[in-house]
Amino acid sequence: MKSKKLSTNYLIAAAFLLGAVNAHAASPTMDKIKSTGAVTMGVRESSIPMSYTTGDSRFDGYHVEVCRMILADVKDKLGLSTLRINYQPVTSQNRVPLVQNGTVDIECGTTTNNTARAKDVGFANTLYVEEVRIAVKANSGITSIAQLAGKKVATTTGTTSVQLLRKHEKANGVNFDEVFGKDHADSFLLLESGRADAFVMDGSILAGNIANSKNPKDFKIVGEVLATEPIAIMVPKNDPEFKAAVNAAIAKIVANGNMPKLWNKWFLAPIPPKNIVVGLELSPATKNAWANLNDKPAEDYNKK
Amino acid sequence: MSLDLGVFCKNTLDGEVVDHCFSALFGLAQNSDPSYLDWLLKAWGWTLAVAALSLTIALILGAVMGTLRTLPTTSLLNRWLIRISTAWVELFRNIPILVQVFLWYHVIPSFVLPLKSLPSYWLVSIALGFFTSARIAEQVRAGIQALPSGQTAAATALGLTTLQTYRYVILPMALRIVMPPLTSESMNLIKNSSVAFAVSVPELTLFAMQAQEETSKGVEIYLAVTLLYALSAFAVNRVMTLIEKRNRIPGFIVSNDASLAH
Numbered sequence: 026m027k028s029k030k031l032s033t034n035y036l037i038a039a040a041f042l043l044g045a046v047n048a049h050a051a052s053p054t055m056d057k058i059k060s061t062g063a064v065t066m067g068v069r070e071s072s073i074p075m076s077y078t079t080g081d082s083r084f085d086g087y088h089v090e091v092c093r094m095i096l097a098d099v100k101d102k103l104g105l106s107t108l109r110i111n112y113q114p115v116t117s118q119n120r121v122p123l124v125q126n127g128t129v130d131i132e133c134g135t136t137t138n139n140t141a142r143a144k145d146v147g148f149a150n151t152l153y154v155e156e157v158r159i160a161v162k163a164n165s166g167i168t169s170i171a172q173l174a175g176k177k178v179a180t181t182t183g184t185t186s187v188q189l190l191r192k193h194e195k196a197n198g199v200n201f202d203e204v205f206g207k208d209h210a211d212s213f214l215l216l217e218s219g220r221a222d223a224f225v226m227d228g229s230i231l232a233g234n235i236a237n238s239k240n241p242k243d244f245k246i247v248g249e250v251l252a253t254e255p256i257a258i259m260v261p262k263n264d265p266e267f268k269a270a271v272n273a274a275i276a277k278i279v280a281n282g283n284m285p286k287l288w289n290k291w292f293l294a295p296i297p298p299k300n301i302v303v304g305l306e307l308s309p310a311t312k313n314a315w316a317n318l319n320d321k322p323a324e325d326y327n328k329k
Numbered sequence: 330m331s332l333d334l335g336v337f338c339k340n341t342l343d344g345e346v347v348d349h350c351f352s353a354l355f356g357l358a359q360n361s362d363p364s365y366l367d368w369l370l371k372a373w374g375w376t377l378a379v380a381a382l383s384l385t386i387a388l389i390l391g392a393v394m395g396t397l398r399t400l401p402t403t404s405l406l407n408r409w410l411i412r413i414s415t416a417w418v419e420l421f422r423n424i425p426i427l428v429q430v431f432l433w434y435h436v437i438p439s440f441v442l443p444l445k446s447l448p449s450y451w452l453v454s455i456a457l458g459f460f461t462s463a464r465i466a467e468q469v470r471a472g473i474q475a476l477p478s479g480q481t482a483a484a485t486a487l488g489l490t491t492l493q494t495y496r497y498v499i500l501p502m503a504l505r506i507v508m509p510p511l512t513s514e515s516m517n518l519i520k521n522s523s524v525a526f527a528v529s530v531p532e533l534t535l536f537a538m539q540a541q542e543e544t545s546k547g548v549e550i551y552l553a554v555t556l557l558y559a560l561s562a563f564a565v566n567r568v569m570t571l572i573e574k575r576n577r578i579p580g581f582i583v584s585n586d587a588s589l590a591h
Contacts, residue, residue, distance in 0.1 A: 141545050182526065183538040192342050195362070204449075205529040205539075215529075218435060 052266035054130050055103065063109040064099075066092055067123060067132035067259070070114050073233040074291040075153070075256070076134045079298045084112045087291040091152060091278065092133035092258060098274035117183070121145055124259050131271070132259035135229075137185075139254075139323040147262045149271045150318040151255035152284065154310035154326070157186055159248040160216065160224045160231040167223060169248045170199065177202045179212045179221035186225050189252050209234060216244070225251065232292075232305040241304075253310055253326045276318060284315050336546040337366040337553070344544065365540055365550075372536035373557050379454055379530060380522040380561070384515055386458025391465025392504070394418060396495060398466065399473045403491075414466065421463035427524050430456045434528040453525040461518055468510045472503035505576055512569035516562040523558075533557060 058064050068084040069076040076086040093110070100108040113129050120136060123129040124146045137155070138148040161167045167176075170193065180186045182205045194200060204221050206212025213234040215221040224231065228246065235244045260268050278284065285307070290296075292305045310326075338350040340362040347364045397414035400407040421429070433456040438444040444452065476499060484494040526535035537554040541547040 182529075182535055183542045185542065187539055188341070188543050195342055203529075205526070205531070205535060207527040211527070214435065218439070 052264050052270075053127075054261055054264050054267040055099070055270065057127075058099065058108070058130065059103045059105065062105060062107065063111055064096055065111045065113050065128065065130050066096070067115040067120060067129035067134060068112050069116075069134040072135045072230075073237070073301075074296055074303050075229060078114070082112065084114075085297065086133075087153065087287060088133040088135070088256075088258060090287060090291070091275070092131055094278055094283075095149075095258075095271050095274040096131070098277065099270055102270060120259065124261055127261065129259075130261070130267075134259075135227075135256050136259050137254045137323055138257040138320065142259075143322055145262060147260045147264065147268050148320050148322075149258040149260055149268065150275050150320050151257045151314045152275065152279075152311075153256045154308065154314050155254045155256050156228045156308055156310065157189060157225065157251040157254070158228045158231055158246050159251070160213075160226070160235060160244055160246050161222065162216070163243050163245045165222060167247060170251065171197075173201050173223055174199045175201065176222040177204050177220065179204045179206055179215040179224045180226060181206050181209050181212045184226070185254075186227075186252075190225060193251065213238070227254075228308075229292075229303070229305055232303045236301045236303050237299075250308075250310075254323045255314065255321065255326060257320065272318070272320075279315050279318065332549055332552070333546060334549055336544050336549050337369065338364055339544070340364050341368055341540075341543070365544070368540065369533075369536060369553060369557075372531055372533045373561075375450070375525070375530055375532040376519070376522050376557075377561060379450055379457070379525050379532060380519045382450070382454040383457035383461060383522065384518050386454060387461035387465055387514075387518065388511075390458065390462035392469055393466075394462060395466035395469025396473065396500065398470045401491065418463045418466050421459045422467070424460075426457070426460050426521060427527060429460055430524050430527055432456070449528045450525065450530045453522075453528050453530055457518065457521055457524070461514060461521070465511065465514055468507045468514065469503065472507035473499055475506055476502055502581070505573075505578065505581070508569065508573040508576075512566060512573070515565050515569055519562045519565060520558060 066084075066089070068078075068086075068089055070078050072086070074086055076084065076088045079085050096108060096110060113123070115123055115129065115132060115134060120129075120132055120134060121142060124132050132146075135155075136142070136148075138151060142148075159167070159170060159173070167173065178190060178201045180190060180203065187203070187205070190201075190203060204215055206215055209226065209230050212221075212224050212226065216224040217238065224234075231246050235241050235246070238244065258271065260271055288307050288311075292303050292307070295302050335346070338347055339345060340347045341364065342362050347362065350364055350366045351370075394414040394417050397410045398418070400411055402408055402411065424432075430453055433444075433452045434449060438447075438452075480498055480502070481494060484498045489497065522532065523534040525532050526538070529535075533554045537550055541550045544550065
């Protein structure tokens with residue numbers, strides 16, 4: 026009786042030791058994926074074409090497809106026969122906390138990699154570089170930001186574009202009236218109804234809203250690039266092994282020459298469910314990100 | 330959780346700390362960029378301006394519409410006035426306030442072209458004012474109907490016309506009775522004015538959403554904005570209570586003062 030208890034104690038001690046060793050080296054995310062055979066992907070509901078719902082709780086998009094490729098790689102690495110992907114819709118407000126507390130294992134939406142967020146979460150290598158642009162009515166004759174002096178410029182409350190416009194106003198002495206939409210659809214309505222002469226926002230959002238409008242030909246994206254932001258896949262912080270696995274998968278996708286095909290599929294061809302064409306050409310900045318894979322934050326992009 | 334209130338002394342362009350927290354608004358530091366504190370106070374000013382403008386609209390229209398609903402059905406004109414005021418109340422209190430704001434901002438100006446040149450804070454104040462006027466009208470009607478019918482009968486017996494009866498007998502009493510619900514309606518208006526952010530009035534809610542995105546200091550920003558909303562509503566409460574006390578007629582309206590009780 027006594028000896029049996031002793032051996033149990035030994036076993037527990039050994040297990041603790043092993044556990045301590047494991048905790049030092051292993052990746053909590055990879056462990057979780059391996060033990061449950063499932064992974065939770067954070068997705069956006071309406072960030073066409075990066076990450077959006079195609080109805081019926083199904084999700085698709087440029088980043089979502091990349092993430093599925095990455096997870097297929099992770100599955101092989103862990104020697105799993107099947108890996109179930111749970112889709113968890115996230116918003117701008119909850120995406121960082123959900124990755125931090127482990128609800129979401131990999132977030133495949135439209136998150137800017139910046140130093141403030143990098144304190145809380147990790148970012149995979151950038152595959153899409155967002156450019157802040159100007160959308161105007163096609164017949165307005167506006168072709169650059171300098172022509173917006175004295176005009177009404179719409180942008181969306183709660184985005185970094187607002188601060189960007191303010192900085193630009195100060196630096197160049199161009200004064201414009203800012204009008205704020207409650208969300209991107211509202212801001213676009215301001216442009217459509219003539220309450221604003223231009224809408225300044227991320228290029229993909231502008232292209233998506235134009236593609237979705239009644240007459241896409243009435244609008245165009247013009248002018249210089251106002252700011253550049255790396256949009257990256259978000260992973261838990263302090264899990265270098267998982268981040269390395271994700272980055273290895275990304276490197277493989279790039280090396281296989283899949284990126285231009287993915288770009289054509291999501292940005293230049295008709296996409297489900299409504300078969301609209303976003304029509305955003307591949308930018309040199311994104312091309313450069315593929316050629317030189319890195320996880321630099323936005324601050325590094327906007328240094329002059 | 331520690332609060333980093335230093336965020337209010339940073340400028341809104343690049344997040345650098347400014348020399349003086351009130352750098353731009355009061356001209357304490359010449360030619361310096363505005364700080365988040367400057368912006369916060371400016372946003373508060375917009376909140377108060379929209380609330381004050383809509384309260385003015387709401388009080389005037391609410392008193393008129395509420396009174397019209399209680400007119401005696403003695404003439405054809407009166408019956409039509411009752412119908413119009415009833416329609417007013419039912420229309421404006423049954424549509425959600427955010428929908429009304431969008432109607433006034435996006436839909437109505439495309440039919441009524443002069444409204445297009447009206448600034449958005451006017452449009453949102455009209456929307457808020459009309460919405461609140463419907464609610465105030467119901468309170469005024471309740472106040473008038475709470476009066477004993479003998480008062481109207483006595484006024485008629487004295488030979489007063491309907492207009493005179495309302496002017497000298499009914500309204501002075503009824504408006505005193507409805508002061509408490511009127512106070513809460515005015516306080517509600519301060520809070521409801523937050524919908525103005527939806528049509529790009531740069532008020533407190535818009536400030537909160539924008540500044541917390543720029544600074545990542547959501548707790549501090551929302552705390553400050555909450556305090557200002559609470560402070561504004563409380564100030565309205567104090568003013569209304571003062572008016573209520575000043576105009577009280579001893580013996581008519583239930584009072585806390587035991588010596589006045591019957």
